[in-house]
Amino acid sequence: MIKPMSQIYLFTSLVAYFSMEVGLDPAIPTYSGGLGVLAGDTLRAAADLSIPMVGVTLLHRKGYFRQHLDAQGNQTESPAVWSPEEFLEPLPPWVSITINGRKVSIRAWRYMLHGLSGHIVPVYFLDTALDENNQWDRTLTDCLYGGDELYRLCQEAVLGLGGIAMLRALGHRRVQAYHMNEGHSALLALALLSERTQGGSLQATTSADIEAIRHRCIFTTHTPVPAGHDIFPLEMAQQVLGEEVIRFLQRINCCSNDTLNMTYLALFFSRYINGVSMRHEEVSRSMFPNYPINSITNGVHATTWTSMPFCRLYDHYISEWRHDNLYLRYAISIPLEKIREAHAEAKQELLAEVDRRSGVRLNPSVMTLGFARRATAYKRSDLLFSNLDRLKTIAQQIGPLQIIYGGKAHPHDEGGKALIRRIFEAANALRGIVPVVYLEEYDMALARLMCAGVDLWVNTPKRPQEASGTSGMKAALNGVPSFSILDGWWIEGHVEGVTGWSIGEDWGLESNPSKDYVFLYNKLEHIIIPMFYGRHKAFTEVMRSTIAINASFFNAQRMVLQYLENAYLTSANHNHPDNHPESP
Numbered sequence: 001m002i003k004p005m006s007q008i009y010l011f012t013s014l015v016a017y018f019s020m021e022v023g024l025d026p027a028i029p030t031y032s033g034g035l036g037v038l039a040g041d042t043l044r045a046a047a048d049l050s051i052p053m054v055g056v057t058l059l060h061r062k063g064y065f066r067q068h069l070d071a072q073g074n075q076t077e078s079p080a081v082w083s084p085e086e087f088l089e090p091l092p093p094w095v096s097i098t099i100n101g102r103k104v105s106i107r108a109w110r111y112m113l114h115g116l117s118g119h120i121v122p123v124y125f126l127d128t129a130l131d132e133n134n135q136w137d138r139t140l141t142d143c144l145y146g147g148d149e150l151y152r153l154c155q156e157a158v159l160g161l162g163g164i165a166m167l168r169a170l171g172h173r174r175v176q177a178y179h180m181n182e183g184h185s186a187l188l189a190l191a192l193l194s195e196r197t198q199g200g201s202l203q204a205t206t207s208a209d210i211e212a213i214r215h216r217c218i219f220t221t222h223t224p225v226p227a228g229h230d231i232f233p234l235e236m237a238q239q240v241l242g243e244e245v246i247r248f249l250q251r252i253n254c255c256s257n258d259t260l261n262m263t264y265l266a267l268f269f270s271r272y273i274n275g276v277s278m279r280h281e282e283v284s285r286s287m288f289p290n291y292p293i294n295s296i297t298n299g300v301h302a303t304t305w306t307s308m309p310f311c312r313l314y315d316h317y318i319s320e321w322r323h324d325n326l327y328l329r330y331a332i333s334i335p336l337e338k339i340r341e342a343h344a345e346a347k348q349e350l351l352a353e354v355d356r357r358s359g360v361r362l363n364p365s366v367m368t369l370g371f372a373r374r375a376t377a378y379k380r381s382d383l384l385f386s387n388l389d390r391l392k393t394i395a396q397q398i399g400p401l402q403i404i405y406g407g408k409a410h411p412h413d414e415g416g417k418a419l420i421r422r423i424f425e426a427a428n429a430l431r432g433i434v435p436v437v438y439l440e441e442y443d444m445a446l447a448r449l450m451c452a453g454v455d456l457w458v459n460t461p462k463r464p465q466e467a468s469g470t471s472g473m474k475a476a477l478n479g480v481p482s483f484s485i486l487d488g489w490w491i492e493g494h495v496e497g498v499t500g501w502s503i504g505e506d507w508g509l510e511s512n513p514s515k516d517y518v519f520l521y522n523k524l525e526h527i528i529i530p531m532f533y534g535r536h537k538a539f540t541e542v543m544r545s546t547i548a549i550n551a552s553f554f555n556a557q558r559m560v561l562q563y564l565e566n567a568y569l570t571s572a573n574h575n576h577p578d579n580h581p582e583s584p
C-alpha cells in the first residue's frame with residue numbers, strides 16, 4: 001500500500017491542512033477531543049510518509065480548559081494556560097486581515113513535526129495577541145470553543161482568511177490542495193477567491209474563478225447532526241465580513257434563513273467532500289443530497305497510540321510495522337502468551353496511574369472496562385448504569401468488574417455535565433461491589449494509558465450520531481477489543497467475537513434506548529465476562545485478531561494514503577452540483 005516514493009515526489013506542491021484544533025502533544029492543550037486528535041494524527045502520518053504538507057491552526061493561549069471535579073462530580077473549569085515559547089518558534093512575518101471593519105494583525109508560531117525518516121511537516125499556530133491590535137482582538141486566539149458566536153466567527157475569519165495570508169507571507173505560494181478539517185476554516189475559500197481576482201469585486205467573479213478555487217479545496221465533514229453545523233446570523237456575518245462578502249455568499253446560496261452556514265460554504269467550494277466512515281457518508285448524503293460525498297474512514301497514528309509494551313512486542317515480531325502499518329496484519333502469529341504479558345504490563349501502568357491520581361487501588365486480575373471521550377449527551381456514558389441492580393448481580397454472580405471513566409464536558413454543555421454527575425452517583429451506589437473511578441483531565445496522555453490498559457473498550461453512542469469515533473482504534477492497536485453500538489467506524493471494524501462485540505445487532509436504525517442497555521447487559525453476562533474469566537485462550541485470541549484485523553487498517557497511515565490517492569492527487573470534479581449554467 002505504501003506508494004512508491006516517485007509518486008509522492010510527483011506531488012510538487014503542498015497540501016495545506018486547516019483545523020481549528022490540533023492535538024500535537026499532551027503539553028499543548030489546543031484540542032478538545034476527537035477532531036483535534038485526528039488532525040494531529042493526520043499531520044504525524046503525513047510527516048512519516050514524507051508528504052509535503054503544512055498545518056494551520058490557532059494558538060489558543062488559554063487552551064481548551066482544565067477540568068476539576070468535586071466529590072459529587074460537579075465540573076468546574078480553569079484556563080489551560082501554556083507557554084508557546086517552550087514548544088514553538090515565533091516567526092517574523094505579520095499579516096493582517098480586515099474584520100469588523102478594522103485591521104487585525106496576526107503572527108504565526110511554528111511547530112516542527114518530524115516524521116519517521118526525518119521529513120518535517122511545519123504546523124503554524126496563528127496568534128493575534130499583538131500590541132497593535134485592540135484589547136478584544138488580542139483575545140481572538142485565546143480560547144478554543146470559548147466565547148460567544150461573534151468571537152467564534154472572528155476566530156474562523158482569523159483561521160481561514162488569516163491562514164491563507166500567512167501561508168503566502170511564509171512563502172507557501174503554490175499549494176495544490178487546501179484541506180478543510182470541518183467547516184471552521186471554510187472562509188479560506190473566500191481568501192483564495194479574492195487572491196485570484198486580485199482583490200477585485202466579488203460581484204465580478206466568474207464561474208471560471210469559482211471552478212479554479214474548487215479545483216484546490218477538499219472538505220472533510222465530521223458532524224452527522226444538522227445542529228452540529230456551524231451557522232452564524234447573517235447580520236453578524238455582515239458586520240464581521242462586510243456587506244459585499246455577504247451579498248456574494250447569498251448569490252452562491254451559502255446563506256439560508258438569515259444565517260451563514262459554513263458547511264454550505266465548504267461544500268460549495270470543494271471538489272472533494274468526504275465523511276469519516278462509510279456510515280457517515282450515507283448520513284451526510286441524506287443531509288446534503290445534492291453533493292457527491294465520499295468517505296475516508298478515520299485512522300489513528302500507530303506509534304503515537306501504541307503503549308510501550310506493545311511497541312516492544314511489535315518491534316520484536318514485526319519490526320516493519322512502524323514504517324508500514326499494514327505489517328500489523330502479521331500480529332496474527334505473535335504467541336498468545338506474549339500478547340497476554342504485554343497487556344498485563346499496560347494494565348499495570350494504567351492501574352498505577354489510577355492509584356496515583358485518585359488513591360484507588362484497582363485489582364489487576366479483575367476485568368476492567370474503560371469508557372472515555374467527550375462527556376456529551378449522545379455518547380450516553382451512563383448507559384452502562386441503566387440498571388444498577390442487574391449490573392451488581394452480573395458482577396457478583398458471573399465475574400467481578402471494575403470501570404474506569406474519563407472525559408470533559410464542554411463548559412456550556414449542561415447535559416454533558418449532568419452525565420458526569422450521574423456517573424458519580426452510580427459509582428456511589430455500586431460502592432463495594434463494582435469499583436468505578438472517574439479520572440479528571442482526560443487528554444492524549446490519559447487516552448494513551450486508558451485505551452491500552454483496560455480489558456474492554458466500551459462505546460455507547462446514540463445512533464447515527466457517532467461520525468466515526470477513534471478511541472476504539474487506539475484500543476485495537478493495543479489488543480483491546482471493543483464492545484460498542486454499531487455506529488461510525490465500528491460498523492466496519494466489528495467482527496463479532498473476533499475483534500470485539502456489538503451492543504445490539506442492527507445498525508441502520510436509530511437507537512432504541514430502552515433496548516440498547518438490555519443488549520449490553522445480556523452480552524456482558526452471557527458471553528464476554530464468561531470468556532474473560534473462563535476461557536483465557538479464547539479471550540486472548542480475540543485480542544490478537546483485534547490487532548491483526550483492525551490495527552492494520554484503522555490507522556492514520558492508511559487514511560492519509562487514501563486522502564492522497566482519492567483527494568489530493570485526483571483532478572477536479574467537473575460534476576460539481578453547483579457548477580451549472582446559471583451559476584455565477
Ligand SMILES: *Cc1c(COP(=O)(O)O)cnc(C)c1O
Binds near residue numbers: 032374442
Ligand atoms: C482519541 C481521543 C478522543 C476521541 O475519542 P472518540 O472515541 O472518537 O470519542 C477524544 N479525546 C481524546 C483526548 C482522545 O485522545
